[in-house]
Amino acid sequence: MKITQRLNAVSIAGAFGGLALAWAVPSLFSQQPAAQSDTAKADTAKADAAKADAAKAREAAAQATARDHQNMMDQLGIKALRPGPSGTETAPNHANYDEATANPYPNLPDVLTLKNGKKVTTADQWWKERRPEIVEDFDREVLGRVPKNVPKVMWTVTNTVNATVGSRAVVGKQLVGHVDNSSFPDIDVNIQMTLVTPADATGPVPVMMMFGGGGLPGAAGPGGRGGAGAGKGGPGPAPAANADPPSTQQLIADGWGYASINPTSIQADNGAGLTKGIIGLVNKGQFRKPDDWGSLRAWAWGAARGLDYLETEKGVDAKHVGIEGVSRYGKAALVTMAYDQRFAVVLIGSSGEGGAKLHRRNWGEAVENLTGSGEYHWMAGNFLKYGASDATFGSKNPGDLPVDAHELIALCAPRLTFVSYGVPEKGDAKWLDHQGSFMAAIAAQPVFRLLGAKDLGRSDNYHVEKMPEVNVALLDGQLAWRQHDGGHTDGPNWKYFIPWADRFFGRTPAAVKAQ
16 A cells, blocks of 8 residues: 555656656647647647538528529420439449440431422532521420520630740640620620640641630640640640540640630529520520530530631631531530531530430430430430420420430531540440430431532441441541540540641641651
């Protein structure tokens, strides 16, 4: 007992001795950790507040989207929509990937038959009768109409730089296209675009406009699309030894220029944004009507306004401007090409449903995915009718659509149209329906031939034609197809696309000229 008490006494004394020593040491040991702790706490509080604000913003956007989606359903008299299939193959409602059940509506609207049943046999009939019919159906039922009172766009160059892309000197311009909002000042739309051209060009150069948010060359940010690890802006990380250079570098090396246009600076990529952006500006912040345009048509409108500017640039060959995009922006590229005949060439990357894929196909992503609240904003309000299971008009399905993707591709004829996909094994998911897109291209062939262009070199029987093996290109005609062995990108196809376009443009690549 005495031993224990003595030990306790020593421990207590030692403790108090330590305290005395600590008080005698300069505040360096006591105050510095406290200051760091306060800073860390402040940083954590800021991070938590930012997360909370972001969560509130997401919830507000979700609620606004739900209200807008419901409003359109109410306008159309839709009581219920069929749910779209899941992209998760283990889910109970997984998408179909069985060719035996992939074509529930096997027969497509004939691209060269008028609504009165008369066959179209001349180019004049196409331009004056059949093409306008198809455009009207897409306007009313699928993509929506561009209003007649869309305000004008005033373009301003906000920055000019001299830089290099690859080993070539270039001139880069940052541009802003301000949309006149005097009719509704509450909404401000400023289209963001960059233009990059070779500095040593001796005349106007062809330009590829690409949907994306690319910055000026040399600016910090990801690299140009098309190389490993490459994005849409400056140089980015060095590609792997065996990787293709970024698309921007390939274009500049070949003597092209490129432009990058930011689609979300035109129109948001969600339903909550339909009362904002260019659509909201024209509608003065109100809900859409059933045949009003969706985001795909708005992005295409913005690209057309970008082309308006390029037509004023002396260094741009405005007769040879192309449009490109991947995934949802692949859809937008196809829509842009279909509607604006000034665009000379299109590279449609992995576009899937709403793009080159047939709506009538039961494979992967479906019409019902596009009519749901996550994607309906891409389309006209009227498109929701084709996913309706219960409505005042009964119900409709994809087979009721008056048009399909083959006719959207046909609207591009006879101009250069390159359909690009990757492989599911590398990330270009089965969901996109590569075969269904090839069928659409096959069904568009008659229009290309009618207008004097060359097609894929296959029969017109889309019921039986199968897409070529991976990396086997069909590039002999103005309508082209290639499925590369990469993922959800068009990167591996640029080295085939550029010479293909050069050949039809009758131009000699810059590298050949230099030799």
